Every structure is written in C-alpha cells, then in structure tokens.
Amino acid sequence: MDALTIEKAVAAPVDEPLRASVIDLSFHYGEKQALFDVNFPIHDRKVTALIGPSGCGKSTLLRAFNRMHDLYPGNRYQGEVILYPEQINIVSPAVDPMLVRLKIGMVFQKPNPFPKSIYENVAAGLWVRGIRKKSLVDDRVEFALTQAALWDEVKDRMRSSAYGLSGGQQQRLCIARALAPAPEMLLLDEPTSALDPIATARIEELIMELAPTVKIMIVTHNMQQAARISNYTAFMHLGRMVEFDVTTNIFTSPKERKTQDYITGRFG
Amino acid sequence: MSNEHTRIEGETIDERLLVKRANRQDLRFAVIGLCVLIVAMVALLALIADFMLDGVPRINFDFFVNYPSRKPEQAGILSAWVGSTLVMLTTAALAVPIGVAAGVYLEEYARKNWITDIIEINVTNLAGVPSIIYGLLALGLFVQTLRLGQTILVAGLTLALLILPIIIVTTREALRSIPLEIREAAFGLGADRWQAVWMYLLPAARPGILTGTIVGMSRAIGETAPIITIGALTFIAFLPPAPIQLEFPFVNFQWLNSPFTVMPIQMFNWISRPQVGFHVAAAATGVILLAMTLLMNGLAIYIRYRIRRGMK
Numbered sequence: 001m002d003a004l005t006i007e008k009a010v011a012a013p014v015d016e017p018l019r020a021s022v023i024d025l026s027f028h029y030g031e032k033q034a035l036f037d038v039n040f041p042i043h044d045r046k047v048t049a050l051i052g053p054s055g056c057g058k059s060t061l062l063r064a065f066n067r068m069h070d071l072y073p074g075n076r077y078q079g080e081v082i083l084y085p086e087q088i089n090i091v092s093p094a095v096d097p098m099l100v101r102l103k104i105g106m107v108f109q110k111p112n113p114f115p116k117s118i119y120e121n122v123a124a125g126l127w128v129r130g131i132r133k134k135s136l137v138d139d140r141v142e143f144a145l146t147q148a149a150l151w152d153e154v155k156d157r158m159r160s161s162a163y164g165l166s167g168g169q170q171q172r173l174c175i176a177r178a179l180a181p182a183p184e185m186l187l188l189d190e191p192t193s194a195l196d197p198i199a200t201a202r203i204e205e206l207i208m209e210l211a212p213t214v215k216i217m218i219v220t221h222n223m224q225q226a227a228r229i230s231n232y233t234a235f236m237h238l239g240r241m242v243e244f245d246v247t248t249n250i251f252t253s254p255k256e257r258k259t260q261d262y263i264t265g266r267f268g
Numbered sequence: 269m270s271n272e273h274t275r276i277e278g279e280t281i282d283e284r285l286l287v288k289r290a291n292r293q294d295l296r297f298a299v300i301g302l303c304v305l306i307v308a309m310v311a312l313l314a315l316i317a318d319f320m321l322d323g324v325p326r327i328n329f330d331f332f333v334n335y336p337s338r339k340p341e342q343a344g345i346l347s348a349w350v351g352s353t354l355v356m357l358t359t360a361a362l363a364v365p366i367g368v369a370a371g372v373y374l375e376e377y378a379r380k381n382w383i384t385d386i387i388e389i390n391v392t393n394l395a396g397v398p399s400i401i402y403g404l405l406a407l408g409l410f411v412q413t414l415r416l417g418q419t420i421l422v423a424g425l426t427l428a429l430l431i432l433p434i435i436i437v438t439t440r441e442a443l444r445s446i447p448l449e450i451r452e453a454a455f456g457l458g459a460d461r462w463q464a465v466w467m468y469l470l471p472a473a474r475p476g477i478l479t480g481t482i483v484g485m486s487r488a489i490g491e492t493a494p495i496i497t498i499g500a501l502t503f504i505a506f507l508p509p510a511p512i513q514l515e516f517p518f519v520n521f522q523w524l525n526s527p528f529t530v531m532p533i534q535m536f537n538w539i540s541r542p543q544v545g546f547h548v549a550a551a552a553t554g555v556i557l558l559a560m561t562l563l564m565n566g567l568a569i570y571i572r573y574r575i576r577r578g579m580k
Contacts, residue, residue: 098290102283129281181281 017044017084019185019216020065024079025091027060027069033239034060037079040234040244042185042218047211049230049247050220053267057239058220059109062189065090065218066106067097083184102129105178106187110194111170113162113177118154121162121173125181140180148176149206168199175206186210188219204229223263227251235259316558323551331552336534340545345553348534350507351420351500352489352560354523355530358424359431359488364481367432368470371439371477376465395433402430403497411498418499420508421524426494431484438480442473475572482568486561492532500533531557 020042027035035057042048050058060069067090069075077091083103090100105125113121122141131137141158145151150172154165162173171191178186188207192200207219207229219230226233226247233250235243235258243250243259254260261267334344374391378384406426410416416425446469454464470477508526531553538550 096287096291099283099287102281102286129286131281 018042019044020081020083020090022061022079022081025061025064025081026078027057027064028076028078029060029069030074035064036239038236038239038241040241042216043232045212045216046231047207047229048216048218048232048234049226050218050234050236051223051226051262052236052242053262056236058236059189060239061236062187062218062220063106065100065185065187066104067091067100068106070097102181103183104185104187105181105183107171107174107178107189107191109190111167111174113165113170113173115161115163117159118162118165118173119158122176122180125177129181131181141176144176144180145173147179147206147210148172149202149209150176166199168195168202171195171199171203172206175203179210185216185218190220192225200225223251235262237262319551319554319558322548323553323555326548326552327555331549336537340541340543340549343538343546343549345531345534345549345556347507348529348531348553349556351528352530352557354420354508355423355427355495355528356485356489358420358524359427360481360485362424362428363431363435363484366428367435367481367484368439368477370432371436371443372465372470374436375440375443376461376469391433391436395437398493399430399491400493400497402426403494405429406494406498417525418527419525420528422498423495423500423528423530424524426498427488427491430491430494431488434484434487435477435480438483439473439477442476442480443469445476446472474575478568478572478575482564485564489561489564490532490557492530492536495530495533496536500527500529531560 018041022038022040022042025035025038026033038057038061050061052058063069064077065081069077077093079091080089081091082088083090088095088099090104114124116124119141122144123137126137126140131140142151142155145154150169153169154173157164162170165173171194175186175188175191191207192203195203204225211231219226230247233245233247234241235250235254235256237258243254243256245255250259251263254263331344332349333346334342335346336348337343370391374384374388378387403426406422406429410422410425411418416422450468450472451464454468459467508523508528535550535553535557538546538553541547
C-alpha cells in the first residue's frame with residue numbers, strides 16, 4: 001500500500017510514456033449516441049480508472065477498446081483510439097477487430113469461465129493464437145495463474161471444471177485467462193461488482209500488483225475502488241469526459257464542479 | 269517491425285498473420301456455405317416451381333367449392349379442405365392443452381428421479397416414431413376397440429398423439445431456456461408454483477411453445493399414412509354437419525362423428541388415377557396445401573413478433 005501511495009505522490013510527470021490516446025471518440029448505439037467527443041490519455045504501466053454514475057458511458061468506452069461493440073449490428077465509432085507504439089487506430093473500421101482483441105485482453109463484469117477445465121480456460125488464449133507446444137502452454141498457464149494469485153488454490157485440480165470454483169476464484173481465473181497470452185493492455189469492466197468484499201480485496205490487490213510490472217489496465221468501478229487502486233481517474237457524465245487527472249487530484253482537488261458533486265456523493 | 273509482434277517466452281506471435289489467416293478461413297467457409305445453400309435452395313425452388321406450373325392454372329373458385337368428381341375438370345377439393353380444417357382444429361384443441369400441460373408438469377412440478385427420466389427419454393423418442401405406427405395404434409384402439417368409427421374425432425385424436433411429443437419437448441425446452449432470474453424473481457416474491465407458471469413462466473415461454481405447436485401442426489396437416497390406416501374415405505361428396513347452428517345451443521359437435529377426407533389423401537387418390545386431368549388437380553391441391561402450411565407458419569411468425577415486441 002505504501003509503495004503505491006508514494007508512487008501516486010510522485011506521479012504525473014508530463015513526459016510519462018503513453019500507451020494509448022483517445023481522440024474525439026464518439027460512439028452510437030444505432031440512433032442513440034452514447035459517447036460525445038471523449039479525449040484522454042492512457043499512461044503506460046499505470047491503472048486508469050473510469051468512474052461516473054450508471055449510464056454515463058464508462059462501460060461503453062471500455063468496451064470500445066476491445067471492439068466488443070462490433071459484435072452487434074448498428075453500432076458506430078467516430079474519432080480515434082491510437083494504440084502505441086504501433087500507432088494504429090483501434091476503432092477504425094479498417095482495423096480488424098480480431099487484431100485489436102489479440103492485443104488487448106478483457107475481463108467482464110460477471111465471471112464468465114468456459115464450461116471446461118481450469119487448465120483449458122487459462123490455455124484458451126494461447127490455443128487461439130496457435131501456441132500448442134505443451135511445455136510452453138503449461139509454463140504460461142502456471143505463470144498466469146500465479147500472476148492472478150490463483151495458482152496455489154487450483155494447482156492440484158487443474159483438470160476439474162472451472163464451474164467448481166467460487167465466484168471470486170472464477171473472476172481471478174478469467175483474469176488469468178486474459179493474462180496468459182501477455183496482452184498489451186488489460187481491460188477490466190467492473191471486475192468486482194459481482195463479488196463479496198473479501199474476493200474484491202484480493203482482486204484489487206492483484207490489480208495493484210500487476211500494474212507496475214505487467215500491463216496497463218482500465219477499471220471502471222465505484223469511487224472508493226478507483227481511489228484505492230488507480231493512478232489516473234477519468235470522471236464521466238452523460239457520455240462526456242468531465243475531468244481526467246491524477247487520481248489524488250480528482251479526489252482531493254477536482255477542477256470541475258460536477259466532479260466534486262459526484263465524489264462528495266451529492267449525485268450519482 | 270518487432271513492435272508488431274508479441275513475444276511469449278521465445279515464441280513470436282505475428283498477430284497480423286493470425287488475422288489474415290482467420291479472414292482467409294472465414295472467406296473459405298462462407299463460400300462453401302453459400303454454395304451449399306444455393307444447391308439446397310435451387311433444388312427446393314425447382315420442385316416448388318414445377319408444382320406451381322402444373323397446379324396454379326387449375327386453381328379457381330370452383331375448385332374450392334366443388335366435390336370430387338369422376339370428371340377431372342369438375343373435380344374440386346371442398347370436402348378435402350373442410351376435412352383438413354376440421355381435423356386440424358380437433359388436433360390443435362386436443363394436443364396443445366395436453367402437450368403444454370404435460371410439458372409444464374414435467375418441467376416445473378415433477379420430481380426429478382428415474383421415473384421422470386424414463387418418461388423424458390420415451391417422450392423424446394416418441395417424436396421420432398414413424399407415423400404409420402400411430403395409425404396402427406389408432407386403428408386398434410380408437411376404431412376397433414372403442415368403436416369410434418372412421419371419423420374426424422379419431423383423425424384428430426391420432427394426429428394429436430402424433431404431435432404431442434413435439435409440443436411437450438418444445439414446451440419443456442422453452443421453459444428451460446427462461447433465464448433463471450425470472451424464476452427466482454417470481455418465487456422470491458412469494459408466488460406459488462401455479463402463479464409463477466401462469467403469470468411469468470408461460471408468458472415468457474410463449475414464443476417457444478408457439479413454434480413447437482406450429483411445427484407439430486405443419487407436420488400433422490401433411491400426414492397421410494395414419495389417416496389412411498384408420499380408414500379415411502377417399503371419395504366424399506358431402507360435408508360434415510355445420511359446427512354452428514341457429515337454434516340453441518348454437519354449437520353442434522355432430523361433425524366430430526362424421527366421415528371425412530383430408531387434402532393429402534385427396535392428392536394421393538388423384539395421383540393414382542390414370543387421367544392427366546386428375547394429376548393436374550393433385551398438383552393444384554399440393555399448391556394449396558403448401559400455401560396453408562405457409563400461412564400457418566406466417567401467422568406463427570407474426571404472433572411471435574407481436575409477443576416479442578410486447579415484452580420489450
């Protein structure tokens with residue numbers, strides 16, 4: 001915890017490397033516009049949290065990073081999300097959604113393991129990428145499960161069904177599944193909303209451990225969680241980005257009136 | 269360039285290559301799929317077109333209001349379409365309530381043990397039993413043992429038996445596919461089983477049940493073998509008594525005990541005649557039978573659409 005606090009205190013150098021930047025991103029569900037000209041940077045190896053009242057578009061924004069909206073007809077992106085260092089615009093129709101998803105992993109709100117064994121779940125991402133070598137897959141599965149702080153609990157029952165795990169374990173399994181192919185970015189969509197406080201604490205711990213060493217992530221969740229685990233926070237309201245700043249600034253000295261109202265609990 | 273690849277412990281993954289390979293694979297499958305679809309559709313359309321060319325010119329008003337005749341140009345399908353309609357009505361009136369009730373019982377009420385397992389296996393298997401077997405059963409049970417005669421009622425009973433398994437299985441399937449949350453919400457409110465089923469589960473299952481009913485009815489309307497087995501007449505020059513009358517009690521169930529013929533039997537009968545005129549009449553009957561089935565399916569799709577829109 002201390003290390004994180006210190007890191008936050010010294011955070012926010014302007015020349016920090018960027019992982020992605022969102023430029024004038026708008027999004028439509030059919031006729032209904034859900035995002036309006038959103039702009040913000042995503043810093044490398046930092047946790048960026050999206051917060052805001054329900055329906056503000058934070059999940060919509062997060063899912064755009066994985067092109068999840070492409071699965072349903074009538075959805076439309078405008079603007080750019082540039083992924084560095086390749087400098088590809090991941091919401092461009094010219095970019096294959098599959099390419100984006102191979103680079104950016106996602107963990108969903110509800111744990112959604114496949115109805116298969118624990119091992120098969122974690123190995124799934126590797127198999128999808130054509131990695132079949134047994135020794136390599138075994139190593140990556142163990143590594144990902146260790147990263148997801150699940151290895152000790154499941155190492156003796158790798159062949160049993162993932163459905164036998166508790167909710168919190170299932171969610172960590174899903175995180176391991178996303179981590180196994182070493183994605184360039186990891187998206188977490190309210191990963192603890194379906195979990196109890198103890199399981200939530202474990203996952204928050206896990207996110208903080210992963211951020212500096214492994215990958216970059218975005219978390220959308222409640223304010224307290226954002227304050228606890230993120231380096232940067234974006235506050236959204238009615239599909240617009242109201243404020244983006246270092247997390248401590250957002251929570252101690254927000255510039256916008258709306259942000260202050262929200263974090264002090266006056267609405268939302 | 270190295271930025272474009274991800275390295276996993278010595279193995280390099282070229283994501284763009286993976287995407288390219290996936291797209292090629294998708295394209296290949298799409299082309300094969302389209303070809304297969306075209307072959308199937310062309311064969312079907314050719315069949316229907318051939319049918320239509322022969323039959324459609326023969327269809328006119330007289331064709332619907334004339335009884336069968338020895339002269340092909342005067343022959344009509346009045347007794348056949350009235351018979352088919354009445355038999356279908358009887359079948360639906362028997363099979364839908366019994367089938368849905370059985371499905372609801374098995375899914376919501378019955379305890380899950382080996383007896384219900386055996387029942388389930390049997391019901392599923394019954395859906396695949398050849399229809400002639402049902403015809404034999406009906407001949408033995410309804411016609412010979414119960415002495416009900418070769419009537420619309422017996423035909424309705426037989427076809428209802430035939431399509432019961434289909435309706436039971438689809439009802440169960442529809443109930444099972446209702447999200448668990450709806451069930452929990454209903455019981456969570458303190459609803460009893462009957463209320464949960466009638467107020468929430470059955471309405472949610474309606475589209476599925478409707479599909480099963482229509483699939484069953486479409487099968488029943490085209491069935492010939494069991495109807496022949498129970499001894500439907502092939503030449504009928506009169507109509508069953510009208511179901512509605514002017515005097516009290518206004519409805520009349522005498523028609524249930526009336527002899528009858530149905531469209532497929534009329535077709536079968538005409539096809540086996542040597543005169544070309546009867547073959548044309550058979551094709552025309554086929555077109556009308558096809559149109560009736562299509563109409564039934566169309567109606568089901570429309571109702572389903574209305575239900576779905578109402579639910580949103």
